[in-house]
Ligand SMILES: Nc1ncnc2c1ncn2[C@@H]1O[C@H](COP(=O)(O)OP(=O)(O)OP(=O)(O)O)[C@@H](O)[C@H]1O
């Protein structure tokens with residue numbers, strides 16, 4: 001590394017689960033955080049934060065993007081801040097966040113994916129290979145503990161991920177049917193940490209529920225890629241939403257109401273955001289319906305992220 005090198009990446013938000021795909025299925029959303037790292041000639045780590053969470057996140061090496069950057073540089077055998085300081089160099093990290101935090105839109109997964117991608121891109125002189133993306137996917141999925149959000153942030157589109165062992169992540173990436181528009185509904189103030197939402201889940205599942213969940217999860221991939229008319233049936237869940245009702249009662253009310261009108265509404269990830277997988281011909285009507293309630297819900301129409309994490313710029317100053 002030398003002073004003047006700079007790499008920038010952007011990384012999409014994601015919605016996880018989509019109903020029955022708990023901890024496995026993710027959808028990349030067209031709302032992106034932007035991160036950049038600059039090698040400077042002043043030793044130490046400096047962070048500049050803007051956008052969502054900027055006034056509450058740490059501005060030192062404990063920041064999630066910085067931690068992920070550190071991991072990637074270590075994997076590549078590159079020096080971290082202390083060692084760089086001995087060479088008279090430092091790192092300046094910029095994070096511009098568009099993804100709301102603790103909302104259910106995969107902000108922490110995006111931070112991990114973005115930080116790892118920055119580190120690999122910096123170590124490789126600016127480009128990310130498929131092998132690098134596999135490493136990002138693996139490290140981010142393991143760090144999150146479940147790969148659904150992080151894989152969607154790595155690859156965009158619809159992702160189905162599984163962990164053959166606690167140290168391995170695999171992902172199949174599918175193209176979303178063009179007749180589907182994702183709508184994200186956000187309560188104005190409510191936040192919910194993923195760990196709180198995971199803490200209320202029972203550890204045992206009845207066989208009848210497991211059987212039905214497997215059928216719906218299989219149907220989900222078909223509905224999302226080939227036949228959106230099946231989305232209402234394909235987004236029915238038996239494993240986590242009802243079990244978590246107490247931690248997001250208002251969101252469940254919205255899901256119930258929209259589903260009773262025939263729309264494929266689910267809790268987005270661990271909530272409290274609600275995701276509606278609307279057929280494009282009814283998307284406008286869903287937005288009008290939600291706004292007519294007069295409740296304080298924000299409607300986002302981010303579209304599907306066709307691309308996952310990507311390098312946005314590389315600069316080497318002499
Ligand atoms: N963009 C970010 N940059 C730095 N740290 C973050 C970022 N997003 C989340 N974090 C950290 O991760 C912690 C856990 O986030 P949490 O998993 O609750 O939110 P989330 O990822 O937005 O939610 P979800 O996974 O349900 O979509 C936050 O408290 C914060 O410390």
Ligand SMILES: N[C@@H](CCO)C(=O)O
Nearest residue numbers: 016022023194269270
């Ligand atoms: N699958 C995860 C997504 C949240 O990060 C959950 O529902 O707990």
